[in-house]
Amino acid sequence: MDHEHCHSLLNSLSDYVEGDLSEELCAEIERHLQSCENCRVVIDTLRKTVYLYHATAADPPVMPQDVKERLYTRLDLNEFLNPSP
Template structure:
């Protein structure tokens, strides 16, 4: 499990669409990795704003924008 995997799986993780094992691995990584915690927190807040705190699938455009933002985050985190 590394930061790149987190970003790839983040959408499923937040949708609670992951198996227990993968979920546990992500949570383990998040405990150790401040950068990914920040990304997850930011993404959760973004989703809450868009979805008004209701658990709902993201609209297509939002997913794309979110992915672009996450990739930017990750590149910055690595620089």
């Protein structure tokens, strides 16, 4: 599995879920999702989180950094977020 690619994509996944990415980048992420179960799990969880934000907040949803970090930690993806040197 291409974990380096995961790392570069993870930073864009919340934008992807919120529909803020260019078509080109969306297509790249979708291609990657087809072959990467890790990122599919992340997308799934992000979608649910974003949905809850939409459902409960009047303001446009922004994923705060600490929420992102908790999410990635829970998913055991912290190594992607903070790769060790």
